[in-house]
Amino acid sequence: MNAIEVNNVSKSYGKVKALDDVSFTVGQGEVFGLIGPDGAGKTSLYRILCTLLLPDSGTVAVDGFDSVRQMTDIRRRVGYMPGKFSLYEDLTVEENLAFFATLFGTTVEEGYDSIRAIYSQIERFKNRRAGALSGGMKQKLALSCALVHSPSVLFLDEPTTGVDPVSRKEFWDMLGALKDRGITIVASTPYLDEVCRCERVAFLDHGQVRGIGTPDEILTRFADIFNPPGIEHATGSEVHEENVIEVEHLVKAFGSFHAVDDISFTVKRGEIFGFLGANGAGKTTAMHMLTGLNQPTSGTGRVVGYDIRTEHEQIKKHIGYMSQKFSLYEDLTVAENIRLFGGIYGMNDADIARKTDEMLERLRFADHKNTLVASLPLGWKQKLAFSVSIFHEPGVVFLDEPTGGVDPATRRQFWELIYDAASRGITVFVTTHYMDEAEYCDRISIMVDGKIKAIGTPSELKQKFNQPDMDHVFTYLARQATRSSD
Amino acid sequence: MKTMKYLIQKEFTQIRRNAFLPKLIVVFPIMIMCVMPWVMNMEVKNIKVTIVDNDRSTLSQQLVHSIEASNYFIFKGQQPTYRAALQEVEQSRADVVMVIPQDYSRDLTLGKQPQVLIAANAVNGTKGAMGGAYLSQIVTAHVNPDIAAMQSRVSTLFLYNKNLNFKLFMIPALFAIVMMLMTGFLPALNIVGEKEAGTIEQINVTPVSKWSFILAKLIPYWVIALFVITVCLLLAWAVYGITSVGPLALIYLLVMLLALFWSSFGLMISNYSDTMQQAIFVMWFFVVMMLLLSGLFTPTRSMPSWAYATTYVNPMSYFIEAVRTVFIRGGGLSSIWHQILALLGIGSLMATWAVISYKKNS
Amino acid sequence: MKQFISFVIKEGKHILRDKRTMLILFGMPLVLMLIFGFAITTDVKNVRAIVVTSSMDHLTQQAVDRLAASEYFTIVQVVATPKDAERLIRGQKADMAIVFGADFASKRSGVQFIVDGADPNMAQQWTNYATSVMLNPDGGAVNTKMLYNPQMRSAYNFVPAIMGMLLMLVCAMMTSISIVREKEKGTMEVLLVSPVKPLMIIVAKAIPYLVLAFVILIIILLMARFVLGVPLVGSLFWIIVISVIYILLALSLGLLISNVAKTQLVALLLSAMVLLVPIVMLSGMLFPVESMPTVLQWISAIVPPRYYIEAMRKLMIMGVGIKEVAREVIILVGMVTLLMTLALVKFNKRLE
Structure with missing residues (x-):
């Protein structure tokens, strides 16, 4: 018997067709991947499978039960981790876990084995409130909460967004263990290495199933989306000798806890500098000090020639910034956002208007000049946010996990923009959890436990640590971490 | 300062796009001016009287008739006993009971003072007191012709509000509520909203200065508040024929001073809050206290001294006192200068606090 | 049952950990009682x-x-x-x-x-x-007696009104916000998909607020009696029974609001617009209903606190028997039945 049978399911919200005649089956104990760009209908599909939404037409059976008539039976058998799943921030780590365990009729002790690999990383913070954890930590706790019970079918909607590569590997190892116990798993992910760990995947686009097959089949068939050709980038050619960022012995302490613990490095003009590290290694804190959001506890730093301690307002005039949390004002149109940020950096109306047209032309986005940002797909928002952050031609642009949650083709387009900016002499300082992106950087540093453990070009690092690719380098270094929080 | 233009434009666009705010800006003045004055009417009327006449003489019936004839009271008939009359009060069919004693007419003819009992339901103190007082005037006049003669020599002139119109009393005070919501609550929520959405972080890494960012947030709401106040003034004139006796310029000055306070207060609260819910709760708490102790509903002078002392630091109290003086009594600058100074002082103090507590770099 | 208890405990923790809200929830009745009891009067003096x-x-x-x-x-x-x-x-x-x-x-x-x-x-x-x-310095022929409130303290008039307002706010506003918060944060989806019955989720959410409302009710009653000296002359039993009916009514309203609202802010604004403003304005709390124009009197007829406040004034201050407040109680019971049914029927077991 199939664990999941989806027959001709359609679902619309008003005029928007979220799902259009979707059919597939998932066998008992199978690890099934759902992949597709943002807005493809994955979340709607999950909700229909979990009986949270009713399909407009078509039928769904989970574990042999009909999703419309036998709602209670399904809910008793499935586990679900929604994409925007968050925890109770005012409860402690342990209380969150215990609550979800009880909710699903089990206890933390009973379920401990199935979550050990990930939960043990955060267990020492079990008395800390979930709200005080870093983003990646929260995601790990959420994973633990979702896996603490053993349902017969598990639905995971992009469970690893924002999680560092090492923890992602551990997470998929855990899924493997669940599979061995006969649990059926349906998961979606934007990471290719994770797609490859599924037995079969369905590629969903614009509400339609474009193809179902083994990961290899799908990735080859839709290679233009999932496996775009690498970007040609002549390293070092445009890099100048002068230093744009100079950091010496920088420390940021919160009480006795050193989030950033004595780091020193330099970044040269026109360089693309990858700033890597596991969740909670201190990346975001370091970035906040460089951009003038936070004062360092000790140490010195200069960005575009200004002191980060005393001249942070000067720095702000000469940098661009784009964070994972925020792209643009959602209730303003594309043109209005550009106009606002242009104005903030002291450009005049005529310049803004001219550059806006130029920029939108270059992005092939002129048609959407007056579209509200809220109605754009995620990938577009990110490209736009980046373009806006370099609109005033800053000396350095800081990108904090700019490409979270989008498919490889969109990420590749994003990196073309980055190269384009770098070729114009803009230094790019970027954090990412995608190790293929790390390879695109001129130079990278890897932070572990608040310290920089390695710094150099990708090939230097691979050679030095004797690893085949950046993914392995990162895993090798991050596994040496002794603490896991910021 | 050039960036201000862009920031203010952004705020206006966002207000316009908001699903709720434009409706609020249109509906709010209408609500405030067309519904509130009718609701906020503490006028005591329709006092229901029931009478127990134990005398049943011509004289006592005369008294009953004079009460029946008074258009101040609603006469609810007579009851045989005090007990029965009290029952009427308990069932809310009467507010005041008058008991005429058995020997009423005999005492009167003998020149003795009869004792008429007036029992008023005083759960609502004002109503009980006023009903009792009017009734006792009628009775006194009936019992004692001398006093009746004297009463006729006493006349009363009500200044500024000849018809004792409650709406006139409330309308200027309502401006305080408009300003509180428009320049206090809304900008505070707006700033906490940007905090929650994370957009404030983006603004913090730009060269926008503290002052421009805050002012750009406040100015649109000030403009809107002035617009709303103007609409309110026009509505008061169109709907009730009520206009300000004193100079309008003073009204606007007072309104701006109050806006300074509320904006700073809202900003200060939003700086200390992480979520909109927190901000609203804390604001609400202070607003309720300030409103109740401001003299909007009850006279500050009747408060016990410790409560009266709070009005020295309560800007709402200064505002309401001053705006009523200008609007109703026609007072000029000389009548309200010390309220103006007080508002300015409290406002600047709060503004300083607000700016200090807003951190761009921590 | 174990799930249910752990649910209630979890809700309780949410309430207890939010220090600022707690402070306001308990500070509010205290401050209001003091202000209304001592500061606000319409006495003629000075x-x-x-x-x-x-x-x-x-x-x-x-x-x-x-x-x-x-x-x-x-x-x-x-x-x-x-x-x-x-x-x-x-x-x-x-x-x-x-x-x-x-x-x-x-x-x-x-x-x-x-x-x-x-x-x-x-x-x-x-x-x-x-x-x-x-x-007429000596009062002469008239002997005036102020029934129920000889010192004409405004507290007598306002204590029932404060009860009406606070119980409504705590139950309706807090319950709706806490349900909507789970929707907004995405945890509601997990709760719904869990084996716990949806009805149980709601009941578990309501219980801590019910307790909280009860604590506040007791605080108000104790303060009224011992600090303000308001004599609770009526039957305590009926005061509590009617308050429980009213609390249930407020919970149903909160549940209804949580059905409509998508975000906490909307829930908050809805509660303020649909609950707070009508309560303060139209329930006869501050402004007597009979002085309003007829249209507003009709509207005030569907404002539940009006009946609660009226019943409490009669029971607590005037000390009348339950017979005299039968009309108010019947109307409240009718409203509870209607709203509760509506809330439970309308409660979404799915999203949308």
Whole structure:
């Protein structure tokens, strides 16, 4: 018997067709991947499978039960981790876990084995409130909460967004263990290495199933989306000798806890500098000090020639910034956002208007000049946010996990923009959890436990640590971490 | 300062796009001016009287008739006993009971003072007191012709509000509520909203200065508040024929001073809050206290001294006192200068606090 | 059952950990009770009076002395012409003026009160008091008795109103926000997909707020009795029974709001618009319903706290029997049944 049978399911919200005649089956104990760009209908599909939404037409059976008539039976058998799943921030780590365990009729002790690999990383913070954890930590706790019970079918909607590569590997190892116990798993992910760990995947686009097959089949068939050709980038050619960022012995302490613990490095003009590290290694804190959001506890730093301690307002005039949390004002149109940020950096109306047209032309986005940002797909928002952050031609642009949650083709387009900016002499300082992106950087540093453990070009690092690719380098270094929080 | 233009434009666009705010800006003045004055009417009327006449003489019936004839009271008939009359009060069919004693007419003819009992339901103190007082005037006049003669020599002139119109009393005070919501609550929520959405972080890494960012947030709401106040003034004139006796310029000055306070207060609260819910709760708490102790509903002078002392630091109290003086009594600058100074002082103090507590770099 | 208990405990923790909200939830009744109980009164006192006379003869002096001796008035100034008096009143240096005619002593001309009429109620009361102080110092033929509230404390009127307002806010607003918060954060999806019955989720969410409302009710009653000295003359049993009915009503309203609202902010604004404003304005809490125009009286007829406050005033302050509040109780029970059914029928077991 199939664990999941989806027959001709359609679902619309008003005029928007979220799902259009979707059919597939998932066998008992199978690890099934759902992949597709943002807005493809994955979340709607999950909700229909979990009986949270009713399909407009078509039928769904989970574990042999009909999703419309036998709602209670399904809910008793499935586990679900929604994409925007968050925890109770005012409860402690342990209380969150215990609550979800009880909710699903089990206890933390009973379920401990199935979550050990990930939960043990955060267990020492079990008395800390979930709200005080870093983003990646929260995601790990959420994973633990979702896996603490053993349902017969598990639905995971992009469970690893924002999680560092090492923890992602551990997470998929855990899924493997669940599979061995006969649990059926349906998961979606934007990471290719994770797609490859599924037995079969369905590629969903614009509400339609474009193809179902083994990961290899799908990735080859839709290679233009999932496996775009690498970007040609002549390293070092445009890099100048002068230093744009100079950091010496920088420390940021919160009480006795050193989030950033004595780091020193330099970044040269026109360089693309990858700033890597596991969740909670201190990346975001370091970035906040460089951009003038936070004062360092000790140490010195200069960005575009200004002191980060005393001249942070000067720095702000000469940098661009784009964070994972925020792209643009959602209730303003594309043109209005550009106009606002242009104005903030002291450009005049005529310049803004001219550059806006130029920029939108270059992005092939002129048609959407007056579209509200809220109605754009995620990938577009990110490209736009980046373009806006370099609109005033800053000396350095800081990108904090700019490409979270989008498919490889969109990420590749994003990196073309980055190269384009770098070729114009803009230094790019970027954090990412995608190790293929790390390879695109001129130079990278890897932070572990608040310290920089390695710094150099990708090939230097691979050679030095004797690893085949950046993914392995990162895993090798991050596994040496002794603490896991910021 | 050039960036201000862009920031203010952004705020206006966002207000316009908001699903709720434009409706609020249109509906709010209408609500405030067309519904509130009718609701906020503490006028005591329709006092229901029931009478127990134990005398049943011509004289006592005369008294009953004079009460029946008074258009101040609603006469609810007579009851045989005090007990029965009290029952009427308990069932809310009467507010005041008058008991005429058995020997009423005999005492009167003998020149003795009869004792008429007036029992008023005083759960609502004002109503009980006023009903009792009017009734006792009628009775006194009936019992004692001398006093009746004297009463006729006493006349009363009500200044500024000849018809004792409650709406006139409330309308200027309502401006305080408009300003509180428009320049206090809304900008505070707006700033906490940007905090929650994370957009404030983006603004913090730009060269926008503290002052421009805050002012750009406040100015649109000030403009809107002035617009709303103007609409309110026009509505008061169109709907009730009520206009300000004193100079309008003073009204606007007072309104701006109050806006300074509320904006700073809202900003200060939003700086200390992480979520909109927190901000609203804390604001609400202070607003309720300030409103109740401001003299909007009850006279500050009747408060016990410790409560009266709070009005020295309560800007709402200064505002309401001053705006009523200008609007109703026609007072000029000389009548309200010390309220103006007080508002300015409290406002600047709060503004300083607000700016200090807003951190761009921590 | 174990799930249910852990659910209730979890909700309780949410409430207890939010220190600021807790402070406000418990601070609010305290502050309101103190303000209404002690600070806010419409007593006539400290009335600043001006005497206007051209010749201070013996009889005039006597009348002025009587005024000055009374606890209600302070004579702030003696001026010669009514014009001067008017100027002082306009400048808010005085509230009223007593103008004695030139030949007041000879009883040919009379007395005129010039009163600041801005506040109509107070203006009338000042006149009443001044008349009785001057003309009828000993009360004479009338013996006035203030029923139920001999000292005419405004607390008597407001305590039931505070109960009506706070119970509604705590139950309806807090419950709706806490449900919507789970929707907004995405945890509701997980809860719904869990084996726990949806109805149980709601009941578990409501229980801590029910307890909280009860604690607040007890605090108010204790404060009313021992701090404000409001005699709880009516049957405590019925006071509690009716309050429970009212709390249930508030919970159903909160549940209904949580069904409509998508975000916490909307829930908050909805509660404020649909609950707070009508309660304060139309329930007869501050402003008597009977003084309103008919249309507003009709609207106030569907505002639940109106009946609760009315019933509480009668029960607590007037001490009437349950028979006398039967009408209010029946209306409240009717409303609870209707709203509760509606809330449960409308409760979404799925999203959308």
